Amino acid sequence: MAPGAADVWSPAQYERFRAEREQPFWDLLRLLDVAPNGRVVDLGCGTGMLTRELHRAVRARETVGVDSSDSMLARAAEIDEDGLQFVKGDIGRWSPDGACDVVFSNAALQWLDDHPRLFKRLRGFLAPNGVLAVQVPSNYDHESHTVAAEVALEEPFASATGGYTRESTVLQPEAYAELLYALGLRDLHVRLQVYCHELSSTPDVVEWVRGTLLTDYQPRMPEAMFDEYVTRYRQRLLDTLGDQRPYLFAFKRILMRARAAP
Numbered sequence: 043m044a045p046g047a048a049d050v051w052s053p054a055q056y057e058r059f060r061a062e063r064e065q066p067f068w069d070l071l072r073l074l075d076v077a078p079n080g081r082v083v084d085l086g087c088g089t090g091m092l093t094r095e096l097h098r099a100v101r102a103r104e105t106v107g108v109d110s111s112d113s114m115l116a117r118a119a120e121i122d123e124d125g126l127q128f129v130k131g132d133i134g135r136w137s138p139d140g141a142c143d144v145v146f147s148n149a150a151l152q153w154l155d156d157h158p159r160l161f162k163r164l165r166g167f168l169a170p171n172g173v174l175a176v177q178v179p180s181n182y183d184h185e186s187h188t189v190a191a192e193v194a195l196e197e198p199f200a201s202a203t204g205g206y207t208r209e210s211t212v213l214q215p216e217a218y219a220e221l222l223y224a225l226g227l228r229d230l231h232v233r234l235q236v237y238c239h240e241l242s243s244t245p246d247v248v249e250w251v252r253g254t255l256l257t258d259y260q261p262r263m264p265e266a267m268f269d270e271y272v273t274r275y276r277q278r279l280l281d282t283l284g285d286q287r288p289y290l291f292a293f294k295r296i297l298m299r300a301r302a303a304p
């Protein structure tokens with residue numbers, strides 16, 4: 043979230059599909075193989091609940107969760123755990139005050155642009171043998187996203203947003219592999235995984251993206267217009283996908299792990 047921008051993240055909305063959203067976190071965690079007692083950062087930590095799981099799983103000495111959303115951090119502030127703290131910061135600018143054994147980010151870096159530059163920064167956070175572990179969604183070509191962009195280009199929304207549509211900043215999996223390698227990292231694991239989320243119906247997709255993608259459109263238009271935008275989006279999505287009950291939300295994500303030299 044840009045500094046000064048409205049905080050549209052809602053922990054309650056985001057957690058509506060908590061079990062589904064947690065699956066890639068656990069998969070990413072399984073890719074970590076690190077010694078205990080390390081220093082860990084979790085970039086875009088959200089409510090901090092999964093940061094606590096990360097902190098416990100790797101038996102970290104110290105874990106810092108970083109997020110730019112006050113509402114998400116308010117939830118994180120309720121967590122009281124030795125060695126775990128949360129700070130407000132923009133991932134694009136924030137830096138740890140020492141080298142990290144684990145730089146972790148689950149479902150957050152897709153909000154930042156210029157990934158080659160970003161990953162170069164993150165690589166600079168790593169201690170010798172330190173591990174970078176990242177998961178980003180890779181589903182901008184799914185109807186949930188393409189329809190959101192198409193509706194945003196209709197009136198009156200286009201005039202309100204200046205014709206804005208959310209474009210993907212996420213690279214292809216092989217480009218991440220090459221990037222991580224070029225940054226001197228090894229022990230590479232990069233994979234594209236399709237998560238098969240069975241939702242009760244197609245309109246559930248609307249509720250899903252309200253907690254994520256649509257937070258980017260929401261602050262760009264007046265409140266009443268955003269309600270109209272969501273109504274039209276729901277209708278267009280139903281027209282495109284049909285009213286399927288249940289609906290298989292096939293969701294592509296990229297998981298990656300890379301290690302710094304000893």
Ligand SMILES: C[S@@+](CC[C@H](N)C(=O)[O-])C[C@H]1O[C@@H](n2cnc3c(N)ncnc32)[C@H](O)[C@@H]1O
Pocket residue numbers: 043051067085086087088089092108109110111114131132133134147148149150153154254
């Ligand atoms: C989809 S949530 C993921 C939260 C958590 N990692 C999880 O797995 O549940 C994305 C989080 O990234 C945060 N975020 C987005 N852009 C950010 C930025 N530039 N700097 C810091 N946090 C950011 C949002 O506030 C949000 O809490």
